[in-house]
Amino acid sequence: MDDQLILEDLHFLIATDKCLQDEVSELCNLLDSYASDGVEESVYSTSSDTDSSTVDTILQDFNHAVVEMAPALHEKKPRRKRKKIIDEEPLPAVGARNKFQYRQKQEILRLRSQVNELQQVLTNSKVSGSRSRHYTERHRAILENEQLRSAVARQATLIDTMKDYMHKKRRVDAETYRLAAQHSLRIASIHAIADRQYSRQFHAFVKAGLTSNNDEVHISRALCQDNRENGIILEFINRVHPPVPFHVIGEALWGAMCSTNAQDFPSSASQTIEHVDSDTLYQAYTDNSNGVSLNANTICKKYIEDHRVVIAWRNVLEDELRPHLSRGALEQQWGWMVVEDLGSRQCQMTIFVQVPLEKSMCNNVQFAQQAIETFQFCTPQGGDDLINSQPIDPAISVLMTLLNKGRHFELAIRRAVQQAVQNYYYAMSQPAIRHDLELLIASDAQLGTELSSMCELLDTFSSDSSLLDQVMEDFSSPRKRKAVPDDQVRAKNKFQYRQRQEILQLRDDVVALQGRLAELKAKSASPPPSDVTFWAGIAKQELLTKTEALQENAHLRSEVDRQMTFVESMMALLRKRPLLPVEGKDSHMAEWKQFKLAASQNLRIAAIHAIADREYSKQQSAFLNAGLYPQMNEEVYRTEAKPQPNGSVLAKFIVRTRFDVPVDVISVPFWNVITTNRGIDVPENAIQTTECIDADTYYHQYHTAVQMNCVITPVHLNMIFKRYEEPTRKVFVWRSVIEDALVPHMSTGVKGVQYGWATIEPVPEDPDSCDFTFLCHVLMLEKDLEVNSIDYILGKMDKYGFCRRDIGNKKDFAHMRRSPMEVLMERGRQWGVAYRQAIHDNAKAYRKKYPRPAH
Structure with a gap:
């Protein structure tokens, strides 16, 4: 108290x-x-x-x-x-x-100014802290993610060995698109597969060129994938703009997915639908027509956002409750339906479907393209008769059955959308009924006028009781009425007064409700905010990356704890050292994440593509951290060096320049230097080999040795290069390999660690010009540095002349090979001079042949 x-x-x-x-x-x-x-x-x-x-x-x-x-x-x-x-x-x-008073006053004024300054500094620190908090958390989560991955990879080696030794069946993982028989694991796998497919929607739309414009698109094409198990992939893209709100189309699409009667299946086909929840379902489809058995089990899930509806689906490769999937042909398909709000009674519907074909189904791209055109996919015209009338060749019966099912699905979606539009306008626009209702139902203005007249009459009746009696007598029966006492008259006046007050209150309520209704209508009819800038998209992608990293960290922590318990138990039981890692079914999955290549050819090719694709996914974040977003008109030539927590040093080489030529004029010479090493000299004691994986992927091996302090130190630089051609730009990525099973001597000496990206994209206001952006990261380990000093490294980089406007001469640095760091710098400087000189010569020759028209 x-x-x-x-x-x-x-x-x-x-x-x-x-x-x-x-x-x-x-x-x-x-x-x-x-x-x-x-x-x-x-x-x-x-x-x-x-x-x-x-x-x-x-x-x-x-x-x-x-x-x-x-x-x-x-x-x-x-x-x-x-x-x-x-x-x-x-x-x-x-x-x-009085000097005391004067000094006291000056001290007070000085203290007040210091307080104001400190308050301003505190406010600025709060703003800057909140601005960098997300980036710091994301960076910390990604570092922890890498550490947890390495821990899981180390522990998984012994666990996989012991599982093989004890003949223990491997647990089903959702990443392999398999469903278990146990109900809890089954439901968890269904949601994990659907959520993973939903997270890939934005990246898939970017690669397909669906984010750059909002035009209507109708595309059906067959693409070749020579480096994968599935040689051909079919893509079907439809984008239309229905004149109805987006939620109407979203509900129609989901209704078509949930209904077994929406599609006209052949008599030999059957489909069952399992509703996991209100937004998730599992379809099982079987077709035994044309002498083949086609199985397609699909997971579908709906995601409702503020201004759009997303439906994602993915086929399951194995289901323990349906063992017949292993017999016959199995369909692999995934896709997305995205319905976005474009304003009042206007939306954008985009359907993107990808179907990979096994080589046993079809190994000819032209034939697959002809089959697609025969079925008339992604065209406004075409009916059911076009499906059932197609001739079936026994050699390609699986492909034709698959395309027949897809055409039925496309027509079902089209009918559902058309029916939704008709139902919407039938309910919203009926001119004759509306005209009759206007004659029968009074408007707000008329009702207000009549209520005002009634209130005036009630006021008159309340003020003059004799007039009220006279009116009552006029409407009474011919029989003579008895006189009404005064107290009853007053009672009637009180009732009329209460009635009048109630009418006035109701009128105020009507006005308030009408205002609220108009406000809600204006808010719902207003288009979504138009200030969604380039930075908003990047921030959303970064937040998504941070969320995924944190979720994966939680999963990896549980895996580390579970595996550590198993490892300790088995080591205590066996009392022996862990066995050497053996080559299992999925052992290469952990190796490529550590930038290691296996000796087996198929695992080696898969690891090369996985490493390159992973670096390709990091391009946007790397450019953002390097300050290369948003796109700027001024040129950039900059080098940086920052110490890392483990004692190493990360060096960055950044170049951005604009060329007065189209994109292909720059990309061709840049890729030629990578593939042919043209213009790059190889010293006498060095060995360089180039392995062509495919037309867009190369693997370089470089080996030399340097003598320093009477000790010969080997130097290795093995690099993976890959080219990505997007609809609006060209992207080149590279990454060094840490360990190669076919090059055992890489375990000794110094290994160069570098990775980077180069993008070439046209200038929006001038398509005949392009911007070239180059970003390379070089990680210098502490044990490989002769002097661990940022100033020393920056001095070396400046001495070699990296990232300057002047291209330079590669012969000026040929003698600077006295240490492993100088060998790697000299190699990088030669590469920079070679590709910049090739680009400059090709651009100059192009403009000489095709000069700009005079304005």
Whole structure:
């Protein structure tokens, strides 16, 4: 109780910031007034010219205080000699002669200015802290993600070995698109597969060129994939703009997916639908026509966002509850339906389907393209008769059955959309009924006028009771009515008064509700915010990357704990060292994440593509962290070097320049230098080999040795290069390999660690010009650095002339190969000179042949 009373009285004892500032201001004003008049001169001055009358006046004002202090005045105290301050601040030209008051006032003003400055610094620090918090958390999560991946990879080796040794069946993983028989694992796998497919939607739309514009698109094509198990992939893209709200189309599409009657299946086909929840379902389809058995088990899930609806689906490759999937042909398909809001009664529907074909189904791209055109996919015209009338060749019966099923699906979606549009406008627009309703139902203005007239009548009746009796007699029966007592008349007036008040209250409620309804209609009819800028898209992608990393970290922590318990138990049981890693079914999955290549050809090719694709996915974040977004018109030539927590140093080489030629004129010479090493000299004691994986992927091996302090140190630089051709730009990525099973001597010496990206994209306002952006990261390990100093490394980079406007001459650096770091720098400088010179020569020759038209 006492504590509560003290807390209640604290605000009377402690002054607030505003009160304190007001009192300080008042004190400064008092000091100014004392300084301006002659009070301090009469009280504090020791001059003999002091006016005695002024002294008497002041003594009279303080008479009582003098009387009390009289005994003390008789005591003589020794006068203290004041030290002379040489560096004392001089008094102002006009103001107080009392130095104490002047210094006190200056101290107060100085403190107030310091308080304001500190408050401003605190505010700026809060803003900057909130701005960088997301980036710091994301960076920390990604670092932890890498550490957890390595821990899981180390532990998985022993676990896989022990599982193979004890003949234990491997647990089903959702990433392999398999469903278990146990209900809990089955439901978890269904949601994991659907969510993973949903997260890939944005990247798939970017690669297909569906994010650059909003035009209608109808594309059906067959693409070749020579480096994968599935040689051909079919893509079907439809984009239309139905004139209805987006939620109407979203519900129609989901209804078509959920209904077994939406599609006209052949008599030999059957389909069952399992509803996991209101937004998730599992379809099982079987077709035994044309002498083949086709199985297609599909997971579908709907995602409702603020301004769009997304439906993602993916086929399952194995289901323990349906063992017949292993017999016959198995369809592999995934896709997305995205319905976005474009304003009032307008939306955009995009359907993107990808179907990979095994080589046993079809290994000819042209034939697959002809089959697609025969079925008339992604065209506004075409009916059911086009499906059933197609001739079936026994050699391609699986492909034709698959295309027949897809055509049925496309027509079902089209009918559902058309029916939804018709139903919407049938419910919203009926002119004849609306016209009749306007004649039968009074408008708000008419109703308000009639209510006002009724209230006026009630006022008249209330003020004149005789008039009320007269009106009542006019509408009464011919029989003579008895006189109504006065108290009943007053009662009737009270009822009329209450009725009038209720009518007025209802009128106010109607006006308020109409205003609220108009506000809601205006809010719903207003288009979505148009200030979704380039930065908003990047921030959304970064937030998604951070969320995925945090979720994967939680999963990896649980895996580390579970595997650590198993490892400790097995080591205690066997009392022996862990066996060497054996080549299992999925052992290469952990190796490529550590940038290692296996000896087996198929695993080696898969690892090369996986490493390159992973670096390709990091391009946007790397450019953002390097300050290359948003796109700028000015050129950039910059080098950086930053220390890392593990003692290593990360060097960055950044170049951005604009060329007055199209994209292909720049991309061709750049890729030629990568594939042929044209213009790059190889020293006598060095060995360089180039392996062509495919037309867009190359693997370079470079080996040399350098003698330093009478010790010969091998130097290795094995690089993976890959080219990606997007609809609007060309992207080149590269990454060094840490370990290669076919190159065992890489375990000794110094290994170069570098990765980077180069993008070539046209200038929006001038398609005949393009922007070339180059970003390369070089990681220098602490054990490989001769001098671990940022200034020393920056000096070396400047000495080699990296990232300058002048291309330079590669012969100027041929002799600078005295240490492993200089060998790698000289190699990188040669590459930079070679590709820049090739680009410059090709651009100059192009403009000489095709000059710009004169304006």
